[in-house]
Amino acid sequence: MKRVIDTKCEDNFMKRFKYYKSNKTESFLDDVEKIQYNTIEVNNISNVIENDPRTDLLGLKKTINWTTYTFKKHPGLFLILNPFTSLGQRFWIRKCLEEYPKKPNKINIDVERHIEDWWSELCSSDKWDRKLQKKLRWTTLGYHHNWDTKVYSEENRGELPQELAELCDVVARYLGYVNFKAEAAIVNYYHMGSTLSAHTDHSEVNLDAPLFSFSFGQSAIFLIGGHDKSHEPSAILLNSGDILVMSKQARLCYHAVPKILPASTQPWNDHEELKTITYNDVKTKYINETILVTEINKNTDKEWTHFGSYVQESRINVNVRQVLMENQKTLDD
Numbered sequence: 042m043k044r045v046i047d048t049k050c051e052d053n054f055m056k057r058f059k060y061y062k063s064n065k066t067e068s069f070l071d072d073v074e075k076i077q078y079n080t081i082e083v084n085n086i087s088n089v090i091e092n093d094p095r096t097d098l099l100g101l102k103k104t105i106n107w108t109t110y111t112f113k114k115h116p117g118l119f120l121i122l123n124p125f126t127s128l129g130q131r132f133w134i135r136k137c138l139e140e141y142p143k144k145p146n147k148i149n150i151d152v153e154r155h156i157e158d159w160w161s162e163l164c165s166s167d168k169w170d171r172k173l174q175k176k177l178r179w180t181t182l183g184y185h186h187n188w189d190t191k192v193y194s195e196e197n198r199g200e201l202p203q204e205l206a207e208l209c210d211v212v213a214r215y216l217g218y219v220n221f222k223a224e225a226a227i228v229n230y231y232h233m234g235s236t237l238s239a240h241t242d243h244s245e246v247n248l249d250a251p252l253f254s255f256s257f258g259q260s261a262i263f264l265i266g267g268h269d270k271s272h273e274p275s276a277i278l279l280n281s282g283d284i285l286v287m288s289k290q291a292r293l294c295y296h297a298v299p300k301i302l303p304a305s306t307q308p309w310n311d312h313e314e315l316k317t318i319t320y321n322d323v324k325t326k327y328i329n330e331t332i333l334v335t336e337i338n339k340n341t342d343k344e345w346t347h348f349g350s351y352v353q354e355s356r357i358n359v360n361v362r363q364v365l366m367e368n369q370k371t372l373d374d
């Protein structure tokens with residue numbers, strides 16, 4: 042009698058997760074590179090559209106200079122290789138540390154104690170509070186992700202930072218998603234031993250809208266598989282500044298972060314590129330241009346070194362989603 046092996050039940054995702062989690066850096070970096078060569082084809086879409094005049098203001102290079110990959114094995118997945126300037130990376134890293142964890146935004150530490158302003162509290166103690174530094178694992182913005190019920194609600198909604206809405210609008214338009222609206226974000230903070238286990242992001246009402254994921258600081262191995270865990274995932278190396286976009290079939294695929302790796306370069310410290318930007322009367326959609334110019338330009342000074350020390354040993358990921366359908370104003374519509 043023939044034996045039927047039910048491969049569907051096999052958790053091939055978990056096998057790869059464990060492999061990347063446990064291996065020493067050097068032994069599998071070649072492996073990751075190879076997977077990239079096998080699965081990615083260059084698809085420079087920046088030629089087809091004009092540069093968005095807002096790129097400078099948001100710390101981005103001109104779109105003509107962006108390098109974008111699509112994946113043969115993962116239709117709908119895009120990787121834009123660090124399109125940020127050095128000053129731009131500093132601006133976004135600073136936002137994620139100094140502003141986004143502030144109240145009324147939510148942070149993982151809330152269940153333990155109320156912290157009005159995490160970054161100020163770190164800075165105000167006589168000695169740098171490393172324990173408090175490492176305690177921050179996530180911040181939620183806009184519609185707050187509910188980690189228990191996984192359901193968004195109007196009662197649990199805050200403001201999505203305007204500069205983040207503007208950034209997503211530029212990246213979404215570049216990929217042809219002209220109606221995307223950033224409504225919810227999770228900022229994940231990883232330290233060298235941190236991992237994020239396999240999951241899908243399916244809480245949003247609108248699952249046709251893409252999901253934008255920005256990485257800063259230390260690097261990571263990102264695994265992406267299929268719609269169930271039987272699919273063997275691909276491993277993608279994400280470096281500081283890289284943008285991953287999950288759309289179409291890739292939007293609901295299992296993904297995970299099994300490993301944080303030391304960054305091989307520090308694109309946030311490229312002094313050649315730390316040139317300040319000038320006021321240009323650019324039309325913006327969500328945020329005033331003068332605010333952006335001032336806030337970008339303040340990142341060349343000494344004060345930035347504190348943020349630099351943080352990302353020297355941590356990774357930050359900003360994960361942005363549209364929650365509502367195009368014709369909805371609230372979840373109750």
Ligand SMILES: O=C(O)CCC(=O)C(=O)O
Nearest residue numbers: 227229242263298358360
């Ligand atoms: O850190 C990452 O690259 C992924 C984060 C993620 O998947 C999530 O927040 O849902």
Ligand SMILES: [Fe+2]
Nearest residue numbers: 240241242296
């Ligand atoms: Fe996710």
